[in-house]
Amino acid sequence: MRALAGYWATEYDWRRCEARMNSFPQFLTEIDGLDIHFLHVRSKHEDALPLLVCHGWPGSIVEQLKIIEPLTDPTAHGGQASDAFHLVVPSMPGYGYSGKPSTPGWGPEHIARAWAELMKRLGYDRYAAQGGDWGGQIVDLMGAQAPEGLIGIHTNFPGAVRDDVTAAVVSGGPPPSDLDDEGTRLYEKLRDFWATDVAYALEMGTHPQSLYGIADSPVGLAAWMLDHDSASLALIARVFDGQSEGLSRDDVLDNITHYWLTTTGVSSGRLYWENKLSFFGPKGVSIPVAVSVFPDELYQVPRSWAERAYPKLIHYNRLPVGGHFAAWEQPDLFTEEVRAGLRSLRKVQVPEPRSS
Numbered sequence: 254m255r256a257l258a259g260y261w262a263t264e265y266d267w268r269r270c271e272a273r274m275n276s277f278p279q280f281l282t283e284i285d286g287l288d289i290h291f292l293h294v295r296s297k298h299e300d301a302l303p304l305l306v307c308h309g310w311p312g313s314i315v316e317q318l319k320i321i322e323p324l325t326d327p328t329a330h331g332g333q334a335s336d337a338f339h340l341v342v343p344s345m346p347g348y349g350y351s352g353k354p355s356t357p358g359w360g361p362e363h364i365a366r367a368w369a370e371l372m373k374r375l376g377y378d379r380y381a382a383q384g385g386d387w388g389g390q391i392v393d394l395m396g397a398q399a400p401e402g403l404i405g406i407h408t409n410f411p412g413a414v415r416d417d418v419t420a421a422v423v424s425g426g427p428p429p430s431d432l433d434d435e436g437t438r439l440y441e442k443l444r445d446f447w448a449t450d451v452a453y454a455l456e457m458g459t460h461p462q463s464l465y466g467i468a469d470s471p472v473g474l475a476a477w478m479l480d481h482d483s484a485s486l487a488l489i490a491r492v493f494d495g496q497s498e499g500l501s502r503d504d505v506l507d508n509i510t511h512y513w514l515t516t517t518g519v520s521s522g523r524l525y526w527e528n529k530l531s532f533f534g535p536k537g538v539s540i541p542v543a544v545s546v547f548p549d550e551l552y553q554v555p556r557s558w559a560e561r562a563y564p565k566l567i568h569y570n571r572l573p574v575g576g577h578f579a580a581w582e583q584p585d586l587f588t589e590e591v592r593a594g595l596r597s598l599r600k601v602q603v604p605e606p607r608s609s
Contacts, residue, residue, distance in 0.1 A: 256493040257479075258472050260502055267514070270507040273318055281350070282374060284367045287359070290350035291343035291371065292317075296325040301337035302599055303377040304591070305368055308342075309386020309410070310521055311478035312578060313349050315508040317342045319584035324591065335599065336592045343371060345387065347520035349511060354520075360527035362398075365391050369400035378402045381595050385409040385579060387524060394530075396538035405541035405567065407594045409579045409587070413544070413554045413562035414439070414533035422447050435555045443533070443552045450482045454532075457522035467518040474518045475509045484549040485577050499575070499582035508581075535562035543568035543594025547583070549576030568594040 277292045292314060295301070304324070308316050317340075323330035324338045344351040346359045346367075368391065372380050379402055384392035389410030396406045417429045418440050425448075428440040456464070467474040479489055489505055492498050512518050530536070533552065542563035546553050548571070554562075556569045570590060575583040 254472060254476055257475060257502075257506070260493070261471070261475075261506055261510075265503065265506050265510075267507075267510050269503070270315070270510070274314070277318075277321060279350075282371065284370055285363070287346055287354060288350075288352035289343055289346070289367065289371065291341055292321070293375065294321050294325050294340045294342075296337040296339050298327075298334045298337035300335070300599075301325070301339045302595065303341065303372065303375075303380035304338040304595070305341045305343070305372055305380060305382045305392075306580075307364075307368065307382065307384040307388030307391050308345065308348070309384070309388045310348075310524065311481055311508070311512070312386060312581070313508055313511050314342050314344055315504075315511050316578060316581040320580050320588050320591075323584065323588040327592070330588070332588075332592060336596075338591075339377075341372065341375065341377075343368065345391075345521075345524065347523055348517050349515055353517070354523065357527065360524070361387065361391050361530065362394055365394035365398055366400075369395060369398070369403065372402060373400075379404055381405050381407065381598060383407040383591060386577065390528075390530065390532065390536070393536040393538055396540045396542065397536045399540055403540060405543065405565075405595060405598045406538070407543040407545070407568075407591055409545045409547060409590070410550065411542075411544045411546075411554045411559055411562065412531070412534055412536045412538075413558045414443070414531075414552060415558060416531070416534050418443070419531055419534050435553075436558075439552050439554065446482060446551050450480075453477070453480065454525055457525035458528065459526070461519060461522040461526050464519050464522060468516055471509075471513050474513055477518070478509055478512065479505070482551060482577055488549075488576065488582075500578070504581065538563055539565070541565045541567045541598060543590075544570075545579070545587075545590040545594065546571045547575035547577075547579050548572065549574075550579075551577060567597055570594075 327336040382392040389408045392406040393412040422443045544559045580587045
């Protein structure tokens with residue numbers, strides 16, 4: 254933290270990040286009485302597939318800045334014109350430049366409905382959605398709600414952990430007796446996360462308003478945000494120790510500064526209080542789903558579990574590197590996963606001609 258604070262105070266340049274964000278078209282719209290901020294970047298390719306991309310906590314739209322150009326302009330970034338997307342990247346309520354809810358009710362189910370409304374307002378009658386962390390839960394709920402126009406989702410935080418495994422993790426009990434080696438490894442990794450790293454979520458899920466101190470101290474805010482999970486914290490510590498990683502010092506501070514300047518350290522945490530659903534369990538998704546599994550994520554869902562949670566699984570792949578902030582840390586791998594995962598959905602289904 255001393256290295257972070259020293260670099261932040263003497264060398265870091267927010268204006269660079271500000272200019273990067275402002276290079277993309279940004280908008281505000283009001284949904285259910287709340288201002289919603291979003292980036293809307295259309296591809297030059299006419300047949301591009303509209304894609305909504307949802308961030309999580311302690312993330313923001315800063316997480317997605319590296320993937321915007323490769324996804325919208327694939328021919329300039331190693332892809333084909335047929336890989337192109339029109340991107341919509343909203344800031345969740347209480348995050349970034351979106352409004353801060355002043356009354357209860359903006360839980361993940363509500364956000365899922367709001368994102369469907371946003372895509373409808375933008376005139377997209379056929380689109381996909383992508384998410385990780387909270388974004389993974391929200392696009393799962395969009396898949397369960399199945400709004401008109403949503404043809405499929407891609408997730409790097411799949412809601413596919415068996416309910417009995419989640420129950421054992423939360424209670425501290427033994428794993429279910431029928432787990433194979435892969436399932437046991439998932440249980441052990443989630444058990445360790447729950448035992449040592451989850452306290453931030455429990456605090457925000459019960460007393461988010463008590464965290465007002467992080468609205469007064471930039472270093473306090475940084476420390477709170479960075480201690481999300483052991484693997485991510487270790488990576489960030491290596492970055493500030495001078496090692497080369499998927500993230501840079503500027504990457505890390507871009508996101509923290511975005512929270513600081515928008516005073517969203519407290520308001521972003523209220524989503525945990527609003528949530529009444531399992532972080533990891535199935536949500537009843539009935540539409541096509543693509544799953545990407547990164548090795549340093551909180552857990553790695555076996556293919557068989559993904560198939561059970563997502564009856565219309567169209568893509569499943571395990572990546573060699575990457576963690577909880579996959580789009581931010583490994584943008585090239587992430588971009589290719591989104592392209593590959595949603596490729597089969599680009600084919601417009603032509604109805605069979607009626608017999609005369």
